[in-house]
Amino acid sequence: MLLADYQKQQLNNKLGSLRISKKSSKWIAQIAVEAAEKQNNNNQNVMGVDLGLKVPAVAVTKNGKTKFFGNGRQNKYIRRKYKGLRQKLGKTKKLKKIKQISNKEQRWMKDQDHKISRQIVNFAVENNVSVIRMEKLTNIRNTARTSRKNEKNLHTWSFYRLAKYIEYKGNLEGIKVKYVNPQYTSQRCPCCGEMNKGRDRKYLCKACRFSTHRDRLGAINIQLLYNIYISNEIIRDNEN
Numbered sequence: 001m002l003l004a005d006y007q008k009q010q011l012n013n014k015l016g017s018l019r020i021s022k023k024s025s026k027w028i029a030q031i032a033v034e035a036a037e038k039q040n041n042n043n044q045n046v047m048g049v050d051l052g053l054k055v056p057a058v059a060v061t062k063n064g065k066t067k068f069f070g071n072g073r074q075n076k077y078i079r080r081k082y083k084g085l086r087q088k089l090g091k092t093k094k095l096k097k098i099k100q101i102s103n104k105e106q107r108w109m110k111d112q113d114h115k116i117s118r119q120i121v122n123f124a125v126e127n128n129v130s131v132i133r134m135e136k137l138t139n140i141r142n143t144a145r146t147s148r149k150n151e152k153n154l155h156t157w158s159f160y161r162l163a164k165y166i167e168y169k170g171n172l173e174g175i176k177v178k179y180v181n182p183q184y185t186s187q188r189c190p191c192c193g194e195m196n197k198g199r200d201r202k203y204l205c206k207a208c209r210f211s212t213h214r215d216r217l218g219a220i221n222i223q224l225l226y227n228i229y230i231s232n233e234i235i236r237d238n239e240n
């Protein structure tokens with residue numbers, strides 16, 4: 001079996017029906033498992049998760065512990081590679097082959113979302129998190145910090161699927177997922193409330209000199225939400 005450890009653990013639960021099907025040249029066995037959701041521990045330990053393109057996901061705990069997930073540059077490279085292949089084939093009108101390549105790309109993306117969501121939920125469990133907070137999905141579309149070059153990517157890349165995976169994997173661990181509608185998560189300084197525009201990948205507050213990686217800022221602000229004027233020592237980077 002090609003199973004990850006967490007999948008093997010699932011096999012200790014009540015097993016349902018087994019279905020075997022053939023997909024292209026591979027045989028696949030799918031087994032239904034009945035698993036109880038763990039009880040939510042209500043400690044209100046909130047973790048903020050910010051989804052984006054350059055960095056697929058950033059998580060920040062209430063202690064300021066931060067983790068980056070996925071590889072935006074690799075995603076871009078792979079997607080460009082498939083696009084090139086499709087274009088090449090398009091000229092020769094090999095429609096069946098084009099479809100095969102599209103399916104392969106879809107599977108690759110889905111697999112990435114599975115891996116990233118698993119890593120995020122594991123990180124949450126390690127840090128005893130009870131609530132994962134994310135931006136509302138409609139919000140992400142409108143505010144994702146992106147250049148025009150990336151816009152096409154934005155519409156095809158499924159933030160929605162990644163969020164749903166985080167939600168269902170989190171629920172199985174007793175972690176609630178809450179969607180919030182915060183504004184200015186990429187501009188507001190979490191230490192003093194001042195609005196600043198980030199430059200390149202760095203965010204620097206003109207008022208209080210708070211500085212951090214720009215993608216981390218979104219996750220910090222989602223984590224904090226309205227309690228912005230907290231003791232700011234825990235979220236300061238070591239670099240300054």
Ligand SMILES: [Zn+2]
Pocket residue numbers: 189190191192193194205206207208209210
């Ligand atoms: Zn500030």
